[in-house]
Ligand SMILES: *[C@@H]1O[C@H](CO)[C@@H](O)[C@H](O)[C@H]1NC(C)=O
Ligand SMILES: *[C@@H]1O[C@H](CO)[C@@H](O)[C@H](O)[C@H]1NC(C)=O
């Protein structure tokens with residue numbers, strides 16, 4: 439089999455542009471080498487290139503990562519780009535450089551020599567061999583072959599979203615010489631881990647750590663590259679977590695609205711709907727599995743429960759507010775509760791502004807009068823009432839409703855803060 443003319447041209451071109459130590463290398467040298475390999479020695483690429491076919495052929499594999507194209511948590515897949523550096527020794531490619539004016543290496547088409555049928559074992563795209571037919575391999579006079587195929591890899595990657603968006607994923611790329619057992623072809627790693635010299639940063643993920651290993655009790659010729667990648671959380675912090683926290687605080691603020699404003703119910707339902715939207719967004723980002731639940735998911739569900747409770751409480755409270763005193767007398771325990779709340783609120787006011795006590799009292803009595811019947815002249819209320827008389831004021835359903843507002847506001851506000859802090863602490867502890 440004569441070497442095709444274009445190989446010779448290519449080799450001579452390479453030799454021309456590479457000024458080598460021995461200047462006398464000619465195209466005839468390269469041509470002579472190819473003639474020796476393919477014609478004189480009758481190279482057969484189907485034969486595993488080791489003389490004793492009982493021995494194992496060692497192939498070293500390295501992976502140089504160029505970039506992470508995409509990590510899809512929904513499909514649990516990783517798309518990455520890089521090139522493999524595959525080296526082995528071909529027993530049937532050998533020549534004496536001194537016979538060819540010192541020519542030590544030539545380039546041969548990858549399809550013309552034996553090469554391990556390396557493929558990605560945990561790929562999710564169509565199964566096909568690596569490399570393409572135009573690719574050349576660099577062979578030396580001792581028979582060492584270097585093959586550097588570029589690959590876009592789509593691999594499976596088990597996703598653990600417990601600490602989303604501070605999650606760390608470990609993805610592996612399992613390369614195997616598909617047709618061979620490890621008694622025939624042994625894939626070994628050249629370096630520790632993945633080569634990151636040409637790596638370009640991804641905007642969503644950082645590569646923390648890489649590793650390379652063999653499958654321990656596998657009979658396949660396999661080498662496994664593992665990379666640990668960490669999500670950059672800023673996007674989700676700004677676009678999901680922060681709005682959810684703000685909504686949760688807003689949720690508690692339903693109880694700031696007075697019942698007479700007539701907005702309480704619609705406000706609380708609106709907040710609930712907004713939370714539901716964020717719940718959907720987070721759910722669509724995460725894989726639809728039930729193996730592990732994310733803390734953020736749990737947090738959102740708790741907030742949704744808070745919100746539902748708020749809606750229900752608000753509705754009941756509105757009903758109370760518009761009850762008729764004459765038809766439904768207020769039960770004594772509610773009156774007691776109202777008194778306690780009133781006292782707490784007053785003490786708080788007094789503590790804040792002790793100097794303005796008198797003025798403060800005017801404001802409070804004013805507020806109560808307006809709620810009572812709107813008809814009470816404002817001048818009357820300007821007269822500060824002594825504390826004993828104040829507490830003897832008749833308690834209405836409206837007062838009860840206001841007290842409930844006060845209790846619920848603080849209850850929900852504190853619950854939201856505690857839940858948020860707990861979740862943040864749990865996640866943050868993992869993030870370091
Ligand atoms: C070595 O180079 C010389 C010219 O420098 C050439 O005449 C000779 O044919 C070459 N040898 C081989 C084996 O090609
Ligand atoms: C391949 O490597 C193993 C050790 O990893 C060694 O024992 C064996 O001799 C090597 N085979 C060849 C053909 O060099």
Ligand SMILES: *[C@@H]1O[C@H](CO)[C@@H](O)[C@H](O)[C@H]1NC(C)=O
Nearest residue numbers: 542543544576577578582584
């Ligand atoms: C081909 O292999 C030779 C010998 O190992 C080396 O000197 C040369 O740089 C290689 N060429 C390329 C393009 O890698």
